[in-house]
Amino acid sequence: MDDQGSGPLKSIADLARLAGVSVSTVSRALTGKGALNKGTRARIQALADHHGFRMNVAAQNLRLGRTGAIAVLMPLGHARGQQLSDPFFLTMLGYLADALTDRGYDLLLSRVLPDRDDWLDTFIRTGRTDGVIVIGQSDQGAALARAAASYRPLVVWGEQVRGDGPVTVGTDNEAGGRLAAQHLVDRGRRTLAFFGDVGVPEFAARHVGFLAGLPPELRDDVVLVTSPVTSEASEATARDWFAAGNRPDGIFAASDVVALSLIAAAQQQGLQVPQDISIVGFDDIPLARLTRPALSTIRQDIEMGAHHLVDLLVRRIGGEDAGSVQIAPELLVRESS
Numbered sequence: 001m002d003d004q005g006s007g008p009l010k011s012i013a014d015l016a017r018l019a020g021v022s023v024s025t026v027s028r029a030l031t032g033k034g035a036l037n038k039g040t041r042a043r044i045q046a047l048a049d050h051h052g053f054r055m056n057v058a059a060q061n062l063r064l065g066r067t068g069a070i071a072v073l074m075p076l077g078h079a080r081g082q083q084l085s086d087p088f089f090l091t092m093l094g095y096l097a098d099a100l101t102d103r104g105y106d107l108l109l110s111r112v113l114p115d116r117d118d119w120l121d122t123f124i125r126t127g128r129t130d131g132v133i134v135i136g137q138s139d140q141g142a143a144l145a146r147a148a149a150s151y152r153p154l155v156v157w158g159e160q161v162r163g164d165g166p167v168t169v170g171t172d173n174e175a176g177g178r179l180a181a182q183h184l185v186d187r188g189r190r191t192l193a194f195f196g197d198v199g200v201p202e203f204a205a206r207h208v209g210f211l212a213g214l215p216p217e218l219r220d221d222v223v224l225v226t227s228p229v230t231s232e233a234s235e236a237t238a239r240d241w242f243a244a245g246n247r248p249d250g251i252f253a254a255s256d257v258v259a260l261s262l263i264a265a266a267q268q269q270g271l272q273v274p275q276d277i278s279i280v281g282f283d284d285i286p287l288a289r290l291t292r293p294a295l296s297t298i299r300q301d302i303e304m305g306a307h308h309l310v311d312l313l314v315r316r317i318g319g320e321d322a323g324s325v326q327i328a329p330e331l332l333v334r335e336s337s
Contacts, residue, residue, distance in 0.1 A: 009053040069106040071129040087285040095306030120147040159201040169308040176298040176329035177209025180252040189250030193223040196254025203254040238265035256281035278337040293335030
């Protein structure tokens with residue numbers, strides 16, 4: 001068989017022999033997944049077109065015992081009204097999609113409303129994907145730990161849990177809380193509040209770090225306001241709280257979405273940010289630097305986090321005993337504080 005023949009090719013192995021490359025190289029060329037020289041990819045595609053060859057990816061994956069897909073799950077046990085359009089989640093999802101594509105995987109996305117304790121085990125048993133990334137632990141620590149005990153290709157974005165929890169990638173949330181506390185104190189703020197749901201492990205750690213970062217004489221007077229995570233609900237909570245006469249001079253919000261809602265609610269009450277009240281968020285979503293006032297925040301390196309999630313998962317799929325990764329936070333001082 002030579003380059004000039006025009007007969008059909010029966011298999012990917014036939015095309016590989018014709019092109020003088022390996023089967024895996026042909027697979028990367030025709031699926032567009034994985035690293036490959038542009039010239040080689042174009043030459044193989046031209047040969048495939050010339051001979052009318054179309055690769056059956058599903059059949060190939062079946063032979064290899066893989067699906068070629070990774071699940072990205074967003075469990076919403078604590079916040080059933082939260083949407084996939086949440087700014088933090090969209091940012092993380094974009095970076096995950098890029099990183100998975102670079103590794104040759106498709107992404108299967110699911111927003112999960114846990115209605116039973118074994119929801120994750122049930123999903124895993126379907127065999128629809130080669131591995132699972134969970135974004136946020138919500139209140140599903142027990143379900144995650146149970147699945148991780150018997151399913152290796154599982155990695156979770158969120159707070160590291162002591163004991164037999166899943167492999168995680170996440171920011172040092174306590175350190176982030178301490179940074180926020182020290183910044184507000186440095187700004188001369190003395191009457192402080194924390195807005196967030198401490199039933200969420202990540203938010204609880206931020207609250208713990210915030211208290212730890214304050215001088216002892218300020219800790220006992222910090223007000224904890226349990227706030228929803230969605231923008232509309234958190235703004236309503238903040239609006240009612242300000243309307244009741246509460247007037248702190250510094251607030252640390254558990255997320256940027258909550259912080260931006262606080263700014264809107266404060267302004268509706270005639271308060272000036274930061275003149276009357278300094279507000280610090282957590283995440284550094286793209287919107288944080290575009291608002292007015294621009295939001296001071298504790299930055300999570302979301303892009304780095306996404307790459308660690310994919311790297312750990314791929315290594316665990318390959319049988320490596322890859323462990324958890326913790327990322328250092330960074331204080332970004334903007335106009336809101």
